[in-house]
Amino acid sequence: MAVPEFRNEPLTDFSQPAAHQAMTEALAQVRAQFGRHYPLWIGGRAVDTPERIVSYNPGRKTEVVGTVARATREHAEQALAAAWEAFGPWSRLPASARAAVLFRAAAIMRRRKLELAAWEVYEAGKTWPEADADVAEAIDFLEYYGRQALRLAEPQPVTPLAGEFNETFYIPLGAGLVIPPWNFPLAILTGTTVGPVVAGNTVILKPASNTPVIGAKFMEIMIEAGIPAGVINFLPGPGPEVGDYLVAHPRTRFVNFTGSMEVGLRIYEQAARRQPGQIWLKRVVAEMGGKDAIVVDESADLEEAANGIVVSAFGFQGQKCSACSRAIVVDGVYDEVLQRVVEKTRQLRVGQADDPATQVGPVIDQAAFQKIMRYIEIGRGEGRLVVGGQGDDREGYFIQPTVFADVDGRATIAQEEIFGPVVAFIRARDFDHALALANDTMYGLTGSVYARDRYKLERAKHEFHVGNLYFNRKCTGALVGVHPFGGWNMSGTDAKAGGPDYLLWFMQPKSVSEKL
Numbered sequence: 001m002a003v004p005e006f007r008n009e010p011l012t013d014f015s016q017p018a019a020h021q022a023m024t025e026a027l028a029q030v031r032a033q034f035g036r037h038y039p040l041w042i043g044g045r046a047v048d049t050p051e052r053i054v055s056y057n058p059g060r061k062t063e064v065v066g067t068v069a070r071a072t073r074e075h076a077e078q079a080l081a082a083a084w085e086a087f088g089p090w091s092r093l094p095a096s097a098r099a100a101v102l103f104r105a106a107a108i109m110r111r112r113k114l115e116l117a118a119w120e121v122y123e124a125g126k127t128w129p130e131a132d133a134d135v136a137e138a139i140d141f142l143e144y145y146g147r148q149a150l151r152l153a154e155p156q157p158v159t160p161l162a163g164e165f166n167e168t169f170y171i172p173l174g175a176g177l178v179i180p181p182w183n184f185p186l187a188i189l190t191g192t193t194v195g196p197v198v199a200g201n202t203v204i205l206k207p208a209s210n211t212p213v214i215g216a217k218f219m220e221i222m223i224e225a226g227i228p229a230g231v232i233n234f235l236p237g238p239g240p241e242v243g244d245y246l247v248a249h250p251r252t253r254f255v256n257f258t259g260s261m262e263v264g265l266r267i268y269e270q271a272a273r274r275q276p277g278q279i280w281l282k283r284v285v286a287e288m289g290g291k292d293a294i295v296v297d298e299s300a301d302l303e304e305a306a307n308g309i310v311v312s313a314f315g316f317q318g319q320k321c322s323a324c325s326r327a328i329v330v331d332g333v334y335d336e337v338l339q340r341v342v343e344k345t346r347q348l349r350v351g352q353a354d355d356p357a358t359q360v361g362p363v364i365d366q367a368a369f370q371k372i373m374r375y376i377e378i379g380r381g382e383g384r385l386v387v388g389g390q391g392d393d394r395e396g397y398f399i400q401p402t403v404f405a406d407v408d409g410r411a412t413i414a415q416e417e418i419f420g421p422v423v424a425f426i427r428a429r430d431f432d433h434a435l436a437l438a439n440d441t442m443y444g445l446t447g448s449v450y451a452r453d454r455y456k457l458e459r460a461k462h463e464f465h466v467g468n469l470y471f472n473r474k475c476t477g478a479l480v481g482v483h484p485f486g487g488w489n490m491s492g493t494d495a496k497a498g499g500p501d502y503l504l505w506f507m508q509p510k511s512v513s514e515k516l
């Protein structure tokens with residue numbers, strides 16, 4: 001199968017009147033579909049349930065975006081059986097046939113790009129550009145993993161040995177469970193599902209309960225693209241009920257989880273426990289949270305650094321695992337960087353995500369609102385509140401972008417993942433101290449260094465312990481194929497989503513040797 005070289009999907013420029021108009025129309029079309037109901041998909045059949053998950057718009061909290069069927073353990077059992085039934089034929093297809101389904105799905109998503117972005121605006125509270133970027137990333141995952149599957153299907157190199165014919169090749173694992181988070185509701189859901197699938201596995205996809213409608217849209221697209229029955233089983237349901245049951249199930253072959261450290265650790269532990277009748281070690285990918293830092297050195301371009309901190313801390317309301325929640329600035333430039341960040345933060349416009357002027361939308365739900373506001377209260381005792389600090393949950397879950405200055409590196413708000421629009425400024429004596437502070441966390445996901453001094457950048461390259469390190473740019477926005485993504489330590493298994501090794505997490509190599 002000849003395919004063109006992978007290229008990242010371009011982002012939409014909403015400053016162009018035609019794009020602006022098209023997005024306005026997409027929002028209206030999507031709004032007209034509010035309140036629809038979406039089924040489970042098990043073995044290629046749509047299944048409804050008496051109980052439903054109701055999905056609300058976080059910006060207008062009584063507005064129902066849609067309802068989705070709610071699976072029980074019986075459905076989970078049926079879905080696992082369906083996934084195993086589909087595994088034989090799907091795994092025996094050539095990689096090119098599996099990749100073709102992904103390429104078709106990418107083409108469908110491209111055609112429906114703004115419609116899908118509009119669903120994200122309403123269901124996840126993403127601003128226009130954030131929603132558009134998420135859809136583009138989903139398309140990238142389809143295109144990129146399709147190509148990686150073709151590459152991995154090629155014969156693998158082995159050293160020749162006289163008198164023998166030797167070969168090594170990759171085979172899929174079996175039927176597994178995919179548990180994505182709500183914060184990249186199409187991109188991460190798509191990538192974590194189609195990666196294992198294009199490698200020849202079959203899956204049960206349990207979407208996050210805050211964004212199940214976008215999950216249902218993904219499922220519609222995969223069906224339209226020709227995914228055979230049972231290869232992807234769509235199973236919205238409560239994490240602790242359906243998720244726990246399937247994680248512990250002896251016939252679950254792998255778990256592909258992205259989410260919080262608390263849930264990730266629980267899954268890691270549960271999956272490690274052998275169940276009666278279980279004949280394998282479950283493969284677990286667990287990509288978890290972060291406490292990401294931007295380090296600013298005296299040699300940095302301070303305006304660039306301030307811009308980088310603001311966009312990394314407050315993009316999508318700070319609800320990214322990659323978000324900058326610590327700004328570690330060396331003493332000589334601390335006050336100036338802080339002042340610039342405060343000024344820029346004051347100018348951010350908080351509002352409804354469907355308003356194109358909005359830069360900071362709502363946080364995802366009441367629980368997130370309360371949790372973030374609790375951290376802001378803690379922050380008042382741990383630092384100097386210099387901007388923000390207020391929340392308003394009357395209409396939707398809005399929190400002002402918040403900056404705390406003069407926070408100690410061991411303070412709660414400098415150690416725990418807040419997952420909201422809150423950044424702690426920490427003063428470092430010098431660059432050595434800044435690196436020590438940056439590494440003083442149990443996480444290790446993203447980080448960024450602003451410096452012009454080449455010696456310092458080179459030191460950071462080796463001594464700043466994170467999976468994704470950036471120089472003189474924001475610490476969010478990894479691109480598929482360009483910045484393979486994943487973190488160290490309590491940030492997870494470092495599976496490097498969007499990288500050339502990702503599919504190997506869902507495959508096993510087999511070596512065959514024949515005497516000649």
Ligand SMILES: NC(=O)c1ccc[n+]([C@@H]2O[C@H](COP(=O)([O-])OP(=O)(O)OC[C@H]3O[C@@H](n4cnc5c(N)ncnc54)[C@H](O)[C@@H]3O)[C@@H](O)[C@H]2O)c1
Nearest residue numbers: 180181182207208239240243244259260263287288289321
């Ligand atoms: N490292 C990464 O690549 C990455 C990417 C995105 C988000 N995240 C992290 O995800 C978190 C935010 O997402 P979230 O709030 O959806 O996380 P979460 O851990 O609350 O939920 C993630 C998923 O797990 C499910 N779940 C919850 N309890 C479960 C259980 N007992 N068994 C099985 N599944 C269960 C949820 O329904 C959801 O689908 C943050 O910590 C963020 O840093 C990490």
Ligand SMILES: N[C@@H](CCC=O)C(=O)O
Nearest residue numbers: 320321322476477478485
């Ligand atoms: N891959 C995204 C973060 C995903 C986690 O939330 C980024 O690079 O900003």
